[in-house]
Amino acid sequence: MKKIFLSLILLATCMFADKITIFAASDLKFALDEIKTEFLKQNTKDEIEMIYGSSGKGMHQIENGAPYSLFFSANMEFVEKMFKHGDVTTKPKPYALGRVVIWSKHKNFDATKGFDNLKAPWVQKIAIANPTHAPYGEKAKQAMESMGIYESLKSKFIFGENISQTAGFVASEAADIGIIALSLALAPTIANTEHNKYYLIENKLHKPLEQGYGITKHGSNSSLTKKFYDFMETKTANDVMKKYGFVID
Incomplete structure (x- = not known):
């Protein structure tokens, strides 16, 4: 029973x-x-x-x-x-x-310089999410187009399948710098390290x-x-x- x-x-x-x-x-x-x-x-x-x-x-x-x-x-x-x-x-x-940021672990990264970081001599590889299917990649492209720098930087891009992989490229230093989600820049794995500086891209530079x-x-x-x-x-x-x-x- x-x-x-x-x-x-x-x-x-x-x-x-x-x-x-x-x-x-x-x-x-x-x-x-x-x-x-x-x-x-x-x-x-x-x-x-x-x-x-x-x-x-x-x-x-x-x-x-x-x-x-x-x-x-x-x-x-x-x-x-x-x-x-x-x-x-x-x-x-x-x-x-969502908000979009420029982020890097490189010692020469200066958050106050904003988009100028992307054009700096120390930058050889720039990580963005694939704009064809990843919304953050689409917004990264729009922001760079608004600044008139997208075409000149295209040869340096490496594309992540999603924004998490894109952040991973920067975190592992497979890319010198990247455009990622603010939510990932604030994640414990990044925010609690010495490499927690980022530049917040203005909303007006891309569609909402x-x-x-x-x-x-x-x-x-x-x-x-x-x-x-x-x-x-x-x-x-x-x-x-x-x-x-x-x-x-």
């Missing part, structure tokens, strides 16, 4: 537990991991797996049937496109505006980096998906986002 009782308890626990997988843009790596931790403190039986990458590639994976329940994109237009095609079932909702999210067709019947979706609008989640430099309306 005792074994039966324990089995029933285990069965009931499993019945009320849930697990989902979320795809998110790489700039959210540290912020969303922290938000997930706070969320699971209130939902201890549930599990959330996070997959990070470029927004464009995440969009294509979901369009091709990847079992992601929520999609967080660094480009709101991707979420709007998916909503139009039925791959996202909730009306696209903004979660923040409006970021959005939505519940996918795969996650439309999941109560856990809806709970996490709603949790993103709480003060707890907003405070974490602000901590990593995201602009909350």
Whole structure:
């Protein structure tokens, strides 16, 4: 009888537990991991797996049937496109505006010199995210075009598949300097080191980096998906986002 009782308890626990997988843009790596931790403190039986990458590639994976329940994109237009095609079932909702910075570990990097750093003699390789599918790469390109330096620097570019890999190129010194997300420049792995200086690029130099999210067709019947979706609008989640430099309306 005792074994039966324990089995029933285990069965009931499993019945009320849930697990989902979320795809998110790489700039959210540290912020969303922290938000997930706070969320699971209130939902201890549930599990959330996070997959990070470029927004464009995440969009294509979901369009091709990847079992992601929520999609967080660094480009709101991707979420709007998916909503139009039925791959996202909730009306696209903004979660923040992203900021872009110039960052380097090189001893000659001077944050006060801004874009002039990119043209300095010590710079041989410049890391940016691939502008064709990574929103931060697109904004980096727009900013350099606004400054009239994009074409002259093209031969020095090395492209990251996403903004996290781009930051990794700079962190490992595979690139001398890079244009990355402010949220990654504020991440503990960078902010808590001596190489935590960066130049914040003015918003007026590129189109707004409006970021959005939505519940996918795969996650439309999941109560856990809806709970996490709603949790993103709480003060707890907003405070974490602000901590990593995201602009909350």
